[in-house]
Amino acid sequence: MAYNDKVLEHYEKPRNVGSMDKNDLHVGTGMVGAPACGDVMKLQIRVNDAGVIDDAKFKTFGCGSAIASSSLVTEWIKGKTIDQALSIKNKDIAEELALPPVKIHCSVLAEDAIRSAVDDYRKKQKGGANASGA
């Protein structure tokens, strides 16, 4: 399959590959997909006290489009508030990377990864507050 230049660019030079401490209260970790389906994305966000995502990291097992989608998402959510990050839709990702129909699920997975990371962060904050209150 011939790839769009933007996918290739992200695939060749993926942004923000790596991991953050998943036990850090400011870090939210999202893991979506399944090995049996051929793609698993791990997205991590670090949220500062102002509620802004000041860092994002990813690791992805998947095809070129899946890697490019996650790389793009880390770029987009950095500097955004949680709510702004949650407003990113799979359609935006698919359009930006010009994904063919058969690869749309990669962008869906990337959107899910943002949600999953935010959920984890919020859960931790709640749990952390309870812990400190107790």
Next chain:
Amino acid sequence: MKLPIYMDYQATTPVDPRVLAIMLPWFTEKFGNPASRSHPFGWEAEQAVEQARTQVATLIGADPREIVFTSGATESNNIAILGIARFHKTRGNHIITTVIEHKAVLDCCRHLESEGFEVTYLPVGTDGRLDPELLAAAITDRTILVSVMTANNEIGVVQPLAQIGAICRQRQVHFHTDAAQGAGKIPMDVNAMNLDLVSISGHKIYAPKGIGALYVRRRPRIRLQAVMFGGGHERGMRSGTLPTPLIVGLGEACAICSREMVEENARITALRTRMEQGIMNRLTHVELNGHPVHRLPGNLNISFAYVEGESMMMAIKDIAVSSGSACTSASLEPSYVLRALGVNEELAHTSIRFGLGRFTTEEEVDYAIATVVAAVNKLREMSPLWEMVQEGIDLDSIRWAEH
């Protein structure tokens, strides 16, 4: 060394320059129709076709009169399977094949099911081989045809044809083998192996695309119903004007295989071993798919755990290979062949087929080893699964959200 490197010889092969040279005059000055009986243009074409027929027959120990020229192995499979089934339907309606056959065989069988035939799709072992005992047990008095491939296109596994042939002969069931990948690569003898029908492809053995052959046994005579109707060429089994240049090319390609097979197999097997060991010695969590010994000399199918096949192919874009990953197909299902071997879906997504052949060099193999090792290391650094395994997490213990 020229890039990209071609390592997809099970998909197709380049035409051998010796084959092309022999073909060329038959396009222009010697253009006659081999069926023209009334002038020398036809006579010389017919003579060339008959020489090619002998060359094809010799490759598999057959008589030239038993060779029918077709457009390729897909057509040969169609003629053999549909032709036998339809001719012998009053005798029985049961066909036996395996789950790892090429689509050209599986789809013929599926079609015959809609015509009222019953098809048994036998499983294979984890090494990709059919257990002949399983076949023997599946044959009933309604069975008219057994179709088992010579060698598999994805994993290169070679089936025990002689044993299967002996069973079919004893039980008086027609035995067809799709030898698209096997003919010209491994020694075949239609009599020693009791083969009744053999499909041969030109473009897998350095002849052009668009030409193939079907062996149809004469003694005992195998009867089948034609699929293509017309001028009654090829003993009525395949009408249509014979493409002399292509046939001459196929004949020469077969002659070269007959002459050079032993030497060529030794060379290609050594290259494959070099590649396999070069990769295995430098990487962990790597698995060979298919039987380690009973396989085509030029086939190396490997799963690189935690690295998805399509992204792997992008990372080694200077090397032309193919993958069993879902992402390379329209269906999003990983390879049905690997699944049939019991390879789990996760590993099926990480498989790469390296196909070596006549023009593969040691330099190319060494370059490929280095490229593959670097790509796997790079992609594993990006893989959340690899990270978890390094942390000692059992991936099977995770509840994944399958989508």
